[in-house]
Structure formats: structure tokens, C-alpha cells
Amino acid sequence: MSKASTSTTSKISSFVLMIIFVTLALSLTALILALYAFPQNPEAAGYLLLIGFLGVGLSTYVLLQTRRRILRLRIEATSITTTIECKKCGFKSLREFQRGDYIFKEVEPCQKCNDKMLITAIFREIKGKRKEGFPS
Amino acid sequence: MDTLTVINILQSEILQWPGGDAFSQILSILFYAIFIVFIFYGQRIQMYVMLREVEGSLHKLKYIKDEGRKTTIETIKEIGKPQTDPTTRVDRFLEYFTLLPQSLDPAGVVWKLEHILDIRDARFKDEVKLMAPATDETQTNNLENTLEAAMALNYIYKIIRHFYLLGKKTLSLYIIMQIQMILPLVMREAEAYASALKAFAYGQPIGDGAGALVGAKLMYGHEKRKVPKDCVVSTVPIEGRTAYVVKAEGPGGNVGKTGDAIKTIIEENEGKIAMIIMIDAAMKLEGEEVGELAEGVGAAVGGPGVDQFKIEESILKYRIPINAVIIKEDIGDAVSPMRKEIFDAADMAIERIKQVVLEKTKEGDKLIIAGIGNTIGIGQ
Numbered sequence A: 001m002s003k004a005s006t007s008t009t010s011k012i013s014s015f016v017l018m019i020i021f022v023t024l025a026l027s028l029t030a031l032i033l034a035l036y037a038f039p040q041n042p043e044a045a046g047y048l049l050l051i052g053f054l055g056v057g058l059s060t061y062v063l064l065q066t067r068r069r070i071l072r073l074r075i076e077a078t079s080i081t082t083t084i085e086c087k088k089c090g091f092k093s094l095r096e097f098q099r100g101d102y103i104f105k106e107v108e109p110c111q112k113c114n115d116k117m118l119i120t121a122i123f124r125e126i127k128g129k130r131k132e133g134f135p136s
Numbered sequence B: 001m002d003t004l005t006v007i008n009i010l011q012s013e014i015l016q017w018p019g020g021d022a023f024s025q026i027l028s029i030l031f032y033a034i035f036i037v038f039i040f041y042g043q044r045i046q047m048y049v050m051l052r053e054v055e056g057s058l059h060k061l062k063y064i065k066d067e068g069r070k071t072t073i074e075t076i077k078e079i080g081k082p083q084t085d086p087t088t089r090v091d092r093f094l095e096y097f098t099l100l101p102q103s104l105d106p107a108g109v110v111w112k113l114e115h116i117l118d119i120r121d122a123r124f125k126d127e128v129k130l131m132a133p134a135t136d137e138t139q140t141n142n143l144e145n146t147l148e149a150a151m152a153l154n155y156i157y158k159i160i161r162h163f164y165l166l167g168k169k170t171l172s173l174y175i176i177m178q179i180q181m182i183l184p185l186v187m188r189e190a191e192a193y194a195s196a197l198k199a200f201a202y203g204q205p206i207g208d209g210a211g212a213l214v215g216a217k218l219m220y221g222h223e224k225r226k227v228p229k230d231c232v233v234s235t236v237p238i239e240g241r242t243a244y245v246v247k248a249e250g251p252g253g254n255v256g257k258t259g260d261a262i263k264t265i266i267e268e269n270e271g272k273i274a275m276i277i278m279i280d281a282a283m284k285l286e287g288e289e290v291g292e293l294a295e296g297v298g299a300a301v302g303g304p305g306v307d308q309f310k311i312e313e314s315i316l317k318y319r320i321p322i323n324a325v326i327i328k329e330d331i332g333d334a335v336s337p338m339r340k341e342i343f344d345a346a347d348m349a350i351e352r353i354k355q356v357v358l359e360k361t362k363e364g365d366k367l368i369i370a371g372i373g374n375t376i377g378i379g380q
């Protein structure tokens, strides 16, 4: 069921893409035509120029829009850090989260004193914090 | 009207161009045509624009929902080691529904609600066991939470699709409008559920577990015993007082029935409890900082209200004062992997609790400290 539906989604997007490219091609043709028509009929050339620029502008805009939407659709993977501490000697190490980790889990023995180590923290850090701009 | 002036200016500009008789006439007719179309069909055009917007979000929702379903099935296959393909079972599970009790006569509705929720929980656990036979209790709880998140995503998608199709069918501006208006909030919620699903599938602690983390930090290193239902309690000396620290039993995804646990402890002590302090994550308003602490009174428990009701009932019986410390976060933080700010707030919350204990109780008093929240990824 899901397979079929994903293929329709991609079909729709490729259809839209085709329209965009056709528009782009047509407007580029209009621009070239304007160039040729300019010596004989400057007025018509002006209209063609207008249409050409409008078409190019519009299709690039839509193209950028769809691209942005695709980028936004991807769910970003966050990195989760696990902090392991030795209660005895204070040795501390950080690593990527692994399935099965939990806070206050006893893990492999300490490299220094061979005592059991403990997971003391699991969190994700958000880099490049955005300030919510309004004074309190 | 803005468009009108623009059209007029454009028209006069073009009419002034040299030698454009026939062409400019055609153009002016075109402009009038557009103008008339806008007068009569403006609202309809607006409606189509809204429909397009809803459609775009619907595509996104579908993507999120399908990803969630995929993650769920993969996780079940990975840790559950099922003999058969769990896909059909998962798909059937996603359609499960729960009918809440009739509240026309509200007396006793809490117990009915509790009963229904108990049945639901038992049914879900059975279902997970069937889907993934090789899981231990922790993993069963995590998978149950994962499936619930997938279910929520499925439901949101279906509701938005319903209104989208209904709007398309009836072409009623108001049906489309009401869904378009709440769409930003719905999308936020869906994104929150999507990240929750990931966290549940991996067993990572989530922001909602802030209260449980405070409980775990307080009780670590002390002897623990189980109390009904799915909770642990340990007796911790704090500033010369005896504190019964309660939290849901981790590290599986579980919120426990804190209401029952607190009631049990109160009854064990025959009501001789000087104070109850509850710690929970709470919804922040936009503009407030993540991990901000606030203090107040009342039973700080989320969920369907059964636990809050029970706690209020039992403290009323013995007139026990109740205080609450909340850690603020928004819905996205509450269900996605715990942020550093929230993790750090747990230590500050402990300081705050000690302060309250010193100010509001005497030496030798007994008190209850309850860390509320989903304890996924947090042991004790």
C-alpha cells in the first residue's frame, strides 16, 4: 500500500517538475525571439521580453520552492550523547548513544581503576541556538 | 482595492506605448476580464489556494506517518525477532480505537475511565508480545510507546485528510478554512510525535522524563521497592527529614500510576505525611526559556486526569499540603530526546526541592517527593 502511494507522490512531483521545465524552456524561447524581433518590431519584442522574464522568474521561484520543501521534509537526525562516569576516580567519557543505554545503567569497567562505570547523562545538544527575540 | 490600482496603472502605462492600437485593446479587454473574474471568483480562488496549502501539508503528514510506520516495523523486526512478518499486525494495530466512558452522569466517571485505560494498556501489551515475542519488559514498554506514537501520527493524518477531502467535495470555504487555520499547530504536533517515535524506538530519555530524572537522581544509591502500579519508591534522608521518593519504574517507556503509589505510601504511614512535592515537566509559553523552573501548589500530573484525581482524593482525606515544581518545555521538547537544558534543570530542581523542604517542614517529618513523567531511558 505504502509503496504504491510513494510512487504517486514522486509521479506528482515529477509532473510538476516537467511543467516547470516546459515553462522555463518556453520563456527562454520568448527571450531569444525577442532578441531576433527587436530590429523589425521593437514593440512586440518588448512584450516578448516581458513574458520571457516573467516566465523565467516564475519557474525559478517555483523550482526553488519545491526544492526547499524537499529539504524541509527530511527529518533531521540529532546526535545524542551518552556520558559515562566512574564514581571512584571521576574518569569521564562521552560517546554516541547506543540502543540499550539508559541513565544509571552500569556499564563496562573503568579503564583506570577497573571499577564499574555508570551512565550519568543522556541528552541532545542543539547547536547554533536561536534566540527568541522579545525582551522579557 | 490594491490589485485594481495596480491593474489600472499597468493598463495606462501600456496604453501610452506608441503604436499599440489593436494590441493594447486586446490587452485592456484582458485586464477587464481578469478584473471581473476576480470580482466573482475571488473567494473561490482563495479557497483553491487554501486547499493547495492543506494538500501540501497532507503530503508532508503522509510522509511523516509512513516513516513512523516503517521505523516501527523495523524496530519490531530488529528487537522482537518475530517468526512472521509483523506488517499486517502493525497496520491493524494502527487502527485501534478507545471509546471514552459516557459522562452524561459524571459521578464515578474517573473509575470507569481508569478501567477502560487499564484494558487498553493490557491489550496493547498483549499485542506487542504477539508482534515481538523476544522482548523483555523494558523493550515491550518501549515498543508499546513507539506503536502509540505511530498510531497518533496515523490518526492525525486521517483527520486532516478527512477535512481536506470533505472541503474538496463540498467546496465549503468554512470547512477548508477551519482546517487551514489550525494547520500550523497540527503540523507541530505531528513533528513532535515523529521525533517521539524515534526516541521511543531507541529507548532514549525524552523531555517529559524530567520529573522522573529528578526522582531517579534523588533515589540513586538507596534501596528501592516496587509499589503499585509500575512505580518504585525509596526512602531517602533529606536535610534531616525522611523523604519517600516515587517515580515510574524505568528504564522502559512507562509513566506508572503515581496516584496509586502516593495513595499506598500515605496509607502505609496512616496519613502522617507532612508534605507532598511533585516534579513534572510542563508546557512552556512561547518566549519562556526551556528548562525554566517554576513553583506552585497542586497535583502536577499530566495524562487523562485519573492520577491527579486520585492524588487529590487521598491528600484531601488527611489534609496534606501539596507543592509542585515544574520544568518548562514546549511540546516538541517534551517528546523528543531530552535536551541538555532540561537535563541540567533537573539538578536545579533538586536544589529547589531542598529549599522547599527546609522552609516548609520540620526536622523528623516524613514527606513524599514524586517525580512524574515518562521514565523511558532513565533507570533508578
Ligand SMILES: [Zn+2]
Pocket (backbone or CB within 6 Å): A086, A087, A088, A089, A090, A091, A110, A111, A112, A113, A114, A115
Ligand atoms: Zn575509575
